[in-house]
Amino acid sequence: MTPAVTPALSGPVEDYLKAIYDLERVGAPATTNDIADRLAISPASVSGMMRRLAEQRLITHEPYRGVRLTGAGRRAALRTLRRHRILECYLTEVLGYEWDCVHNEAERLEHAASDELIERMALALGDPVHDPHGAPIPTRDGRVEEAPLRTLAAVAVGERVRVRRVQDEDAERLRYLAELGIRPGATVRILDRAPYDGPITLWVGDGAGSMGTTRAIGVGLAAEVFVEIVGPE
Amino acid sequence: MTPAVTPALSGPVEDYLKAIYDLERVGAPATTNDIADRLAISPASVSGMMRRLAEQRLITHEPYRGVRLTGAGRRAALRTLRRHRILECYLTEVLGYEWDCVHNEAERLEHAASDELIERMALALGDPVHDPHGAPIPTRDGRVEEAPLRTLAAVAVGERVRVRRVQDEDAERLRYLAELGIRPGATVRILDRAPYDGPITLWVGDGAGSMGTTRAIGVGLAAEVFVEIVGPE
DNA sequence: AAATATGTTTAGGTTACCCTAAAATATCCT
DNA sequence: AGGATATTTTAGGGTAACCTAAACATATTT
Numbered sequence: 001m002t003p004a005v006t007p008a009l010s011g012p013v014e015d016y017l018k019a020i021y022d023l024e025r026v027g028a029p030a031t032t033n034d035i036a037d038r039l040a041i042s043p044a045s046v047s048g049m050m051r052r053l054a055e056q057r058l059i060t061h062e063p064y065r066g067v068r069l070t071g072a073g074r075r076a077a078l079r080t081l082r083r084h085r086i087l088e089c090y091l092t093e094v095l096g097y098e099w100d101c102v103h104n105e106a107e108r109l110e111h112a113a114s115d116e117l118i119e120r121m122a123l124a125l126g127d128p129v130h131d132p133h134g135a136p137i138p139t140r141d142g143r144v145e146e147a148p149l150r151t152l153a154a155v156a157v158g159e160r161v162r163v164r165r166v167q168d169e170d171a172e173r174l175r176y177l178a179e180l181g182i183r184p185g186a187t188v189r190i191l192d193r194a195p196y197d198g199p200i201t202l203w204v205g206d207g208a209g210s211m212g213t214t215r216a217i218g219v220g221l222a223a224e225v226f227v228e229i230v231g232p233e
Numbered sequence: 234m235t236p237a238v239t240p241a242l243s244g245p246v247e248d249y250l251k252a253i254y255d256l257e258r259v260g261a262p263a264t265t266n267d268i269a270d271r272l273a274i275s276p277a278s279v280s281g282m283m284r285r286l287a288e289q290r291l292i293t294h295e296p297y298r299g300v301r302l303t304g305a306g307r308r309a310a311l312r313t314l315r316r317h318r319i320l321e322c323y324l325t326e327v328l329g330y331e332w333d334c335v336h337n338e339a340e341r342l343e344h345a346a347s348d349e350l351i352e353r354m355a356l357a358l359g360d361p362v363h364d365p366h367g368a369p370i371p372t373r374d375g376r377v378e379e380a381p382l383r384t385l386a387a388v389a390v391g392e393r394v395r396v397r398r399v400q401d402e403d404a405e406r407l408r409y410l411a412e413l414g415i416r417p418g419a420t421v422r423i424l425d426r427a428p429y430d431g432p433i434t435l436w437v438g439d440g441a442g443s444m445g446t447t448r449a450i451g452v453g454l455a456a457e458v459f460v461e462i463v464g465p466e
Numbered sequence: 467a468a469a470t471a472t473g474t475t476t477a478g479g480t481t482a483c484c485c486t487a488a489a490a491t492a493t494c495c496t
Numbered sequence: 497a498g499g500a501t502a503t504t505t506t507a508g509g510g511t512a513a514c515c516t517a518a519a520c521a522t523a524t525t526t
Contacts, residue, residue, distance in 0.1 A: 032474055045514055047475050052512085064474060064521060095353045105347055112345040114338055120328045148508065245483065265504055278484055280505055285482085297491060297504060 011111035014080045015039060016049055017058060020069055025146060029066030031072035035090060037177065078138040083110040083118050085131035085138075088168075090121040094139045099132040099183075133174075134165030134184035135227070139191035140231060149226035152188070152200070153219050160189045161227035180215050180227055187212075242342035247313045248272060249282055250291060253302055254310035257378060292298030311371040315352050316343040318364035318371075321401075323354040325365045332365040332416075333407035367398030367417035367459070382459035385433070386452045387422070393422045393463050395440065400457035412438060413448050415458055420445075424442075 005141060009017070019038045032050065036043040054061040058073035087106035091097040097105070122128070130136055138144040149164050158176035163186045166177055177183065185207040192201035197219045203224070205212030242250070252271045256263035266281065269276040287294040291306035303308060306349070320339035326332040350375070355361070363369055371377040382397050396419045399410055410416065418440040425434040430452045438445035 042515060045475065095357065105350055108345040109342065112341040117338060124328065275485060276504065
């Protein structure tokens, strides 16, 4: 129950843990290649780091099988995630950043900021629960409610959904999504899906009930938009 | 005139350049031992780093003679100093930090923050000119006005001075100085100096003309307080 | 079941930054 | 000027984090 002393992890280690957390969240144990792809690091380097993380009891590693976070690893990952997301909120809400620019900035600051700074920011924001891209913010004591969301690419024609969260890594895609009106809170109805993974035609409203527009979006991008079904009309 | 592309310096390199800038400011070229002391790093390591910095044309190094910043080195040092001081201002003025806590936080953030973040903070603060400890903030284009200040330890009995700046590194001393009322803007009159580097007796006012108190301070601490003579009454 | 393809790990190398101990150089003092 | 002292540099090591190329293990296909 005691939070236990964290011996201060390096920036790279924090990045690995975050990546593993995120990959594990989807399902199976994180594999070397997945981690390598996500961090843009060679698989060999990842292998080396996995040994180090396992030595520090942050992960368990079954060779050739993948890795899983231990309790301590999960706690560390969630702490970093909290910092990252609080920072993103602060940058957009207080310092006027656009939502497509905050990811990289937060990515660097999350390793340098003290807990005190993060908590002061959280306080100034009134303890936000979601970051600007809709990702849930872990609490100080490491709880997150990861809602089981569906991707926009997996929604049937005729359904009405509410956008809950979008992938936050790619600035360009974020700018484009903003242009389409697709942001957390927006309401979307799937009007049509062209065959063979063709474009999805949508009606996009702002979620507040006022007007909306018709838009088309590719399956690739749609797979980065997470939604909740709200039922037809 | 063009700011020239900065090839992104590492945290340690930025710290060395800041230290050299500060040592050089006092007078002679910075020596290996001075730098080692200030950064709490072994002289041998400093020697090695000097070679690397000289290769990158950030300093000129005359073996056994000390080092001097080049134009590029100075520019880099001032950039880091600007970031550090803007951060200190932001932390105290916007996030409610006490002046004794901001140094360490800024020390870590200054290497991670983007120029954009720093400028947004500066904007939010209305482009401050001094940090909470009275240190001048270099402008975006690398100008600083380093006023030639005298230390409180070097002021004669009877003089009236205004506190302009205090050493910002030691949190405990800062807390103590705050307790004494010694902060930038405060007015001080030297009432007495005990012989053999004994305590200095002061009258300390808040600079706004209202009441004041009598305090005593050691020479060591007085040497960390920089003042400007304002003449007796 | 063997052959191939894919994914993972080991082997060996690099760079940045730090260390201690020993050697080299400079300065200081009589 | 010459030896003691202080400072600086070199020599030799260590660790974290990355890399490529080669070896190894697993999965897939025929």
